[in-house]
Amino acid sequence: MTLRLPHWAPALYKSLHRSPELGFQEHRTARLLAEVLSRESFAVTRGIGGTGLAAVLDRGPGPVVAARAELDALPLQERTGAANASEVDGVMHACGHDLHLVALAGAAAQVAARPDLPPGRIVLILQPAEELGSGAARMAEDSLLEAVPRPDLLLAQHVSAMAPAGVLVSTPGTALAAMDTLTVTARAPGGHTGSPDSGCDLVLFAASLTQRLHTVVGCDVPPFEQAVVSVPEIVAPSAPGLRAPCVTLTVNIRTFEEGVREMILGRVDTLVRAEAAVAGLAFGGDVQLAHGTYVPRVENTAQLRHCLAAVHESQLAMRHLTVPPAFASDDVSVLIRAFGCPAVYWFVGSGEPGGRLGPVRPACHTDEYLPHPATLAVATAAMREALLAGLAGDLCEPADRANPPALPA
Known part of the structure; x- marks a missing residue:
């Protein structure tokens, strides 16, 4: 050698x-x-x-x-x-x-x-x-x-x-694996943390969406297929007395099969829409889902x-x-x-x-x-x-x- x-x-x-x-x-x-x-x-x-x-x-x-x-x-x-x-x-x-x-x-x-x-x-x-x-x-x-x-x-x-x-x-x-990177951005008026009833808590929205996204592989991907769905980054600039007026989540998807990839992308879209509705936010307005980088x-x-x-x-x-x-x-x-x-x-x-x-x-x-x-x-x-x-x-x-x-x- x-x-x-x-x-x-x-x-x-x-x-x-x-x-x-x-x-x-x-x-x-x-x-x-x-x-x-x-x-x-x-x-x-x-x-x-x-x-x-x-x-x-x-x-x-x-x-x-x-x-x-x-x-x-x-x-x-x-x-x-x-x-x-x-x-x-x-x-x-x-x-x-x-x-x-x-x-x-x-x-x-x-x-x-x-x-x-x-x-x-x-x-x-x-x-x-x-x-x-x-x-x-x-x-x-x-x-x-x-x-x-x-x-x-x-x-x-x-x-x-x-x-x-x-x-x-x-x-x-x-x-x-193939990799997709998506970005979810949500906006709301914010408000004072002492008045939780006066608006939308975007951090709670992000936390709930993150948990739901992590169920996709276990609940939606066929058992003999493989995939990874993760949320590697959540950004919500704020202060101790301020409810964040904006939150951004990065969603990372990794797959081997194109059919599994398409199914997961569709499921992510569904979950973002559902969580937006629960939070009283308008999908396509208050909440935006953007597809960023795709690596085959x-x-x-x-x-x-x-x-x-x-x-x-x-x-x-x-x-x-x-x-x-x-x-x-x-x-x-x-x-x-x-x-x-x-x-x-x-x-x-x-x-x-x-x-x-x-x-x-x-x-x-x-x-x-x-x-x-x-x-x-x-x-x-x-x-x-x-x-x-x-x-x-x-x-x-x-x-x-x-x-x-x-x-x-």
Whole structure:
């Protein structure tokens, strides 16, 4: 197993971790990655969809292999105690995007330096605002599809605290759930808390609606289907003697099947209307229901995923295990659909080496999450071998290998 890093990779990782940036604000992060990739012979295009960038290594006609990594961080105060902990108040890389970036850049640099590199093109997509669920769409709606050749294959990887460092896991078929984000906004005159009979208590409305929404999975979703409905945020600005004049709820829905998704969306609409009526509020007036971000589910092409697992095990002596789909979501699915190409998405274990598979603490999206130090080299090697296998045609069907795509005019 060859686990090595470019000489610049550890310092870049520490720098990115110390200086995280939120979605669509990743100016420094994008600049640093653009500088690194330019030095490694990639042609870089910046400013796609805001802070996004694409980089292309062109070695002539052959397979076009794309890989995606994310630029953004999360609004959390880091409490890892690491020497390179975030120096930005209230912002941290709690989902490993800094590691994804350095692993992708490092893998691409190692591939570009190989004298025996097969002909073809490597396309790197560094997207903003994955945590907002809208960065990939912003790039696709901007100039991404014109800036890069159409990929024959799209690769993406993500750290996971649910597997130890040195272990890779993935899912054939549906790998990640679809996600819908809805917003419920209710307004009323407010009033004095000493006069509860003089108006509508919007906090009580929000509390009752939240409880009802949490019954949807148990009462409305068929028992052999899976879904998650949650209310991750309720905002009701007020003061001790003031009844809130406005309340906003964020509703998050995650599903694997389109029929279940449509049923839940309809049920949420029904419950919001019913709770508005009970509270004496007019739906469509006092109460508004807005459908925000939609992120499609991530689909792995089963045969390609099987081939990649075999490559990882043969070239790196790394275990690449099959796991059930996860209720996490990733808007790389938007890029997969925009390009219309097959894809493989896998997880890189970031827990203590030799540990068990399964939920552990601290997990991603918590203020104490920090990948094990061995994870960066593992992720770099895993992506390197995936890129090489893609260029060599080892992840393609025989018909695809015999008919490489033509260069764009």
